[in-house]
Amino acid sequence: MCAIPRVRGSSHLYKRAPSLTNHPARRLLSLSSLIWVAMSWPILAKDPLQDTLDPKYVKTGAMVSERDCSTIEETVWVVVDGHGDCIRYYGSGLKKGENPTVFLWFHGDRVQRQHAKGDFFKTTAQQVIAYADNRPQVLRAMMAAWVSEFAKPAIFIGRPGVYGSSGNHTHKRQPREVALMDKALDALKSRYSIDSFIVAGQSGGGHVTASLLAQRTDIACAVLTSAPAAVRARNEIKKWPGDATGMTTFYDPIEHVHEIKGHARLRIFVVGDPRDKAVPFRTQQLYFEALKASKLDAYLVPAKGSGQQFHGLGPLGMRMAGWCASGAASKEILDKVAGESR
Secondary structure, three states: OOOOOOOOOEEEEEEEOOOOOOOOHHHHOOHHHEEEEEEEOOOOOOOOOOOOOOHHHOOOOEOOOHHHHOOOOOEEEEEEOOEEEEEEEEEEOOOOOOEEEEEEEEOOOOEEEEEEOOEEEEEEEEEEOOOOOOOHHHHHHHHHHHHHHHOOOEEEEOOOOOOOOOEOHHHOOOHHHHHHHHHHHHHHHHHHOEEEEEEEEEOHHHHHHHHHHOOOOOEEEEEEEOOOOOHHHHHHHHOOOOOOOOOOOOOOHHHHHHHOOOOOOOEEEEEEOOOOOOOOHHHHHHHHHHHHHOOOOEEEEEOOOEOOOOOEOHHHHHHHHHHHHOOOOHHHHHHHHHHHHO
């Protein structure tokens, strides 16, 4: 298995209503909870096609019209609170008829923010990271390798502002990102006659995965690797006055665990490295404990992450999702992971 446009420049900044807690999740994602304030982006006259497969648009964001979106292969047009975005995806193994179970992969964050010394909220730089795979053929090949091993259709979804999707990736972990991904799944489910999803996400993609659990009842298995699923707790441990994005508003999955509607098929694997320097393992423990308190079928899985921060667990998450899709029992999956970690 492999390791594992004519548009107008503008952007949107939005603020969340004072509290996200103790309200139904879908109401949180409604117009009443978001206030949009328009901001201008530079007009790029010489390059009118804003495609976030190009790294230069990842830091600025991009808008795509509904008409232009319809001309791009593998897209869904998603409207949240009156504003549309073009969400791109890259599939493999999808049939023209029914696709009972489909694997979804949510990638990690692709922008790393730096802040001024002594001023957490002042951004000094935005660096595009881990974006060497920003080509459709590479992403489809990744999904094809998964399909070859696990014999189920697979889809890579570009989160807002990256991998060809419009939007602003610097606004990750905001309610709008969650709403866009939720509605994108609705569109894919209708287009491909999907009954259930096997979902895995690494880091920021794990945050998306955890967030969707409170929105949907068609997720049969969820694998969260190195996920900031307890955002506020992460901020407190790192002594940050806000999220890593520099924003004080965010969607915090742990605050919505009580909204997850458990069902017989649902299994949740929370995977992390106790040495992780980017997302402290303690935050994953807290999220797992909240899942168990809600009597959900959840498992906390220690594993060995790659990289200097011991944060890379995406390939393992994809394999675990494959074992889930293949019908492996939870104990079998845990034993496999333990065997790989020796």
